[in-house]
Amino acid sequence: MSFKIGLLGLGTVGTGTAEILLSPEGRHPLVQELEIYRVGVRDISKPRDVQISKEILTTDLEAIVTDPEVDIVVELLGGLEPARSLILKAIAHRKHVVTANKAVISRFAEEIYDAANEKGVYVMLEAAVGGGIPIIQPLKQTLGVNRIQAITGIVNGTTNYILTRMQNEGADFADVLADAQKLGYAEADPTADVEGFDAADKIAILASLAFGGRIKLEEVYHEGITKVGAADISYAEKLGFVIKLLAVAKQMPVASNQPEQLQVRVHPTLVPKQHPLASVSGVYNAIFVEGDPIGQVMFYGRGAGAGPTASAVVSDILNIASILKTVSQPPTPNLHPLLACTHQHYCQIAPMDELVTRFYARFLTNDSPGVIGHLGTSFGNQGVSLESVVQTGFQGELAEIVVVTHDVREGNFRQALAEIRSLDAVDSIASLLRVL
Amino acid sequence: MSFKIGLLGLGTVGTGTAEILLSPEGRHPLVQELEIYRVGVRDISKPRDVQISKEILTTDLEAIVTDPEVDIVVELLGGLEPARSLILKAIAHRKHVVTANKAVISRFAEEIYDAANEKGVYVMLEAAVGGGIPIIQPLKQTLGVNRIQAITGIVNGTTNYILTRMQNEGADFADVLADAQKLGYAEADPTADVEGFDAADKIAILASLAFGGRIKLEEVYHEGITKVGAADISYAEKLGFVIKLLAVAKQMPVASNQPEQLQVRVHPTLVPKQHPLASVSGVYNAIFVEGDPIGQVMFYGRGAGAGPTASAVVSDILNIASILKTVSQPPTPNLHPLLACTHQHYCQIAPMDELVTRFYARFLTNDSPGVIGHLGTSFGNQGVSLESVVQTGFQGELAEIVVVTHDVREGNFRQALAEIRSLDAVDSIASLLRVL
Structure with missing residues (x-):
């Protein structure tokens, strides 16, 4: 049994992927059953770092995603288009899809997974986050x-x-x-x-x-x-x-x-x-x-690089091939519930003002007595309590004061900052960072 | 569709496992389809931290692993026996097995996986290493x-x-x-x-x-x-x-x-x-x-604890259930090639003498001139080169000398140590550790 791969793109990650598939020795035995069947590239005559027969190269990417012989389409083009359209067309032709394309998935997950679920195919994306890290x-x-x-x-x-x-x-x-x-x-x-x-x-x-x-x-x-x-x-x-x-x-x-x-x-x-x-x-x-x-x-x-990312890509191919071997007659009668993406609802996202976190802020102020007191009062008015206050030195004529707060609702903290900005003694808020 | 679990053992990890299975809200939806069907314990009357109906408790563990209703046996007894025999009997009755038992698997993998492959069932062991860590x-x-x-x-x-x-x-x-x-x-x-x-x-x-x-x-x-x-x-x-x-x-x-x-x-x-x-x-x-x-x-x-280990156990159950749902008619026609364990040969293990590594050694020696020179000569005779030599202080009358070597074949290093032990100036080798 062999699984025919249609590879879209032969850049860094595409080349890394081909290298794994073309040298199966010492890897999981199933890698031997993965065949690079077609590779879509922009320029066939370009010299390549990997030995791929010119005959399987093509500039016609649509022909790959619609080819009845192809089992799994591996999209390594990057960018939104034509990647999105090719993924959707591959799904429409009942191909399983492996992609490293975080931009497409984060924007078009609904469209892509609805189509995939309807056609009973997998869309796998291990390489989209964290390079080779299995996450x-x-x-x-x-x-x-x-x-x-x-x-x-x-x-x-x-x-x-x-x-x-x-x-x-x-x-x-x-x-x-x-x-x-x-x-x-x-x-x-x-x-x-x-x-x-x-x-x-x-x-x-x-x-x-x-x-x-x-x-x-x-x-x-x-x-x-x-x-x-x-x-x-x-x-x-x-x-x-x-x-x-x-x-x-x-x-x-x-x-x-x-x-x-x-x-x-x-x-x-x-x-x-x-x-x-x-x-x-x-x-x-x-x-x-x-x-x-x-x-x-x-x-x-x-988190990046040809080798690690290609490792993730091929592991996705291997997982799809394994399911296909297990169910014997593709297309799969039921999608594997852990590998398919079946949720439909949207998560409700809280506004940043509701976030409760510690803050670090660096202020530039006049070097006048009582500045720290003024800061403290403004923070206190909004219920912001301070974990540490450090007068750290001078930047020219201005004194530099660094504070770290205890946990505070971001909305309250921003109100305190607005009040602080209006203080005469305060020149500017040089930086503002959250604390884990 | 529901999957019937036969749980062997209701100690720390067994209780943690039952707690996950009994509170599926907020977890993967498939957890709802996992049913605790029987639980094998030593003492039915013992008070438990988890609410399990007394009717599903039994002291007859064999009855669980042979019960035609049970789909998946979860072995959380620990120790070699009766764990090993129960696992084998469960397999013989075509149950899939999830175990946290590193001692049984590391000793009886051959017997267990040969039996499992013959019967077409999975033996999963995420919890055996690293507690909850997915490894x-x-x-x-x-x-x-x-x-x-x-x-x-x-x-x-x-x-x-x-x-x-x-x-x-x-x-x-x-x-x-x-x-x-x-x-x-x-x-x-x-x-x-x-x-x-x-x-x-x-x-x-x-x-x-x-x-x-x-x-x-x-x-x-x-x-x-x-x-x-x-x-x-x-x-x-x-x-x-x-x-x-x-x-x-x-x-x-x-x-x-x-x-x-x-x-x-x-x-x-x-x-x-x-x-x-x-x-x-x-x-x-x-x-x-x-x-x-x-x-x-x-x-x-x-790496341990009820919660993390139970997380690993239930993830194994979930993976088996997912495969069973995907193939629709269990027992599976083909085992999933990545989840089954099909290798047969034994790895050849190199003797420790062949290891090439850096060493750390601490010597106690007489406080006489030239001791470091003698050590150096003995090491040199065996081709051991030193990365650092520190005379660190005294323990009573004895001087303490710490060396870190460059990479060396362990056999050569041990020969050098034998020579060093015979030196008059050397009292003892207080410790000997490898360096990563």
């Missing part, structure tokens, strides 16, 4: 018996690389970014990474799986790392924290008779040094899951 | 497309708790052990944990899954933590290491025309502080996997 399959297959309380992830390698270097070198964001671009760790246009769009796509997908409902991507709050200063990293360090771009999905405390609500958000965060996520450095990713009764578990590994 | 399923279902190079785990919570406290408090093994026993973190008879037997069972299971062959438990080298001194922890710290009980399974470098060999071993190890395993503290477990092309991934969580 999608564990969420679907192992952690689902838990009531998940929270998922907290470092899911963007580029920003974690930048923050790690800023921390190690005391360097500024712009300098490290420029160097990261030179070294190939950041894109020429780094917006998707450094503004948190990429992490937002990923946490939308993780939240959907963990909490068993659909997520509207536009409801995911996201804030990037462009405003994180070297000063903040240094103060955080002194206070016992490291700054990480976290993607968080968390169950809100449920009030009686109220519907369940989730927080789903991406923002730079002060992480206590003893937290397992604090030591995740460089391009590594980690996803920290809390549930009842499992407690805390964490998954760690390389 | 068995990722190894079977996600990581199998890789060529696994090494698995390095902290898989015993009791010893990690003891070592962490020794490190934090500068305390001696015996004192911490006594306190851990009082607190319930160590058994009254701690042998299985502190001598490395438990970790050996677990690495045998992990190695078998990762390398796709059977492992003879008696070929697994294991050494416990009873000889690790407070002095060693303190010297390790100064040299940039923490001491952990590691369970390691690793592919040996392959010489041409030689069969593949594995190292499978458990021993206290100096772990560099920057290694992800170094910060795994207390009762937490972590399993670090290296493969091609995935690179490094790590799985972290609570």
Whole structure:
């Protein structure tokens, strides 16, 4: 028995995927039964790092997703179109789909999974989040018996690389970014990474799986790392924290008779040094899951790169092939309930004002007596209690004051900030970060 | 559709398992279809922490594993017998089996899996290693497309708790052990944990899954933590290491025309502080996997306890139920190739002498000139090169010398030690540890 793969795209991850499929020795025996049947590329004559017969290359991607011989379509094009349309057309032709495309899945999950469920095919996406780290399959297959309380992830390698270097070198964001671009760790246009769009796509997908409902991507709050200063990293360090771009999905405390609500958000965060996520450095990713009764578990590994991502892609292919072997007569009479995505409702997302968290804020103020007192009064008026207040030094004529609050409702904290901004003694709020 | 569970044992993990099954709200919808049909206990009248109707309790465990109504037998008795016999009888009656029993699986995998494959049933064991941490399923279902190079785990919570406290408090093994026993973190008879037997069972299971062959438990080298001194922890710290009980399974470098060999071993190890395993503290477990092309991934969580272990048990039940739903007419026509255990051959295990590793050794010597020179000569005679040599102080009249070697073949290192032991100036070798 062999399973015919139609591969869309032969870039970095596509090449990595082909390399695994073409060298099955030492891997799970079933890899031998996976055949690269067609590969869709833009330019057939381009030299390739992988030995694929020219005869199976084609520029006609539609022909692949409609080919009756193809069992599984592997979409590694990236971007929204033509990826979305090809995925939908593959499903319409009863192909199973494996994709690494977080952008398409986070935006078009409803359309894609409705179509897949109707046709009785699988759409698998292990590679869409966390590169090679097994996180999608564990969420679907192992952690689902838990009531998940929270998922907290470092899911963007580029920003974690930048923050790690800023921390190690005391360097500024712009300098490290420029160097990261030179070294190939950041894109020429780094917006998707450094503004948190990429992490937002990923946490939308993780939240959907963990909490068993659909997520509207536009409801995911996201804030990037462009405003994180070297000063903040240094103060955080002194206070016992490291700054990480976290993607968080968390169950809100449920009030009686109220519907369940989730927080789903991406923002730079002060992480206590003893937290397992604090030591995740460089391009590594980690996803920290809390549930009842499992407690805390964490998954760690390389979040990108040809090899790790291809490992995830081929594991999805292997899982589909395994199901097809098990049920003997495809198409499957029933979809496997843990691998299919059958939830229909949308999760309700709480507004950020309702978030209860600790905050870190850095103020620039006049060096006049009583400034800390004024700050304290404004915070007190909104019920914001302070965990620590540090007058840290001077920036020119201005005094620098750093505060860390206790847990506070974000709405109340923002009101206190509005009051503080109006104080004569306060020049500006230089930065504002949440604390894990 | 509902799946009838026969639960053997209602101790800590059995109770945790029943609690999940009896409160399906907020979990995967399929949990609702799992029915606790019979529970085998020693004493029906014993008060229980979980509400289970007395009518489904029985002391007749054989009746459960032979009951035609039971779909899945969940063995949570622990120990070798009657667990092994009941598992085999359940299989003979075409029941799928879920077990947390590392001792039975590591010793009787051949017998159990041969029987299971013959009868077309699954034997699932996520809970046998790493408590709630998803590691068995990722190894079977996600990581199998890789060529696994090494698995390095902290898989015993009791010893990690003891070592962490020794490190934090500068305390001696015996004192911490006594306190851990009082607190319930160590058994009254701690042998299985502190001598490395438990970790050996677990690495045998992990190695078998990762390398796709059977492992003879008696070929697994294991050494416990009873000889690790407070002095060693303190010297390790100064040299940039923490001491952990590691369970390691690793592919040996392959010489041409030689069969593949594995190292499978458990021993206290100096772990560099920057290694992800170094910060795994207390009762937490972590399993670090290296493969091609995935690179490094790590799985972290609570390695024991009712809740985490029950999470793993129920996830196995759920996976079996999912397959049964997918194939519609059980018994399954074909076993799912990633969930079944079909390998037949035994992995060849390399003798410890062939291991190439760094060593840490602490010598007590006379305080005479030239002792370090003598040590150096003996090491040099066997081709052992030293990374660092520290004369650390005095123990009474004796000088204490700590060395860390570069990579060396263990056999050569042991020959050098034999020579060193015969030196007049050397009183004793106070400790000897491997370095990661």
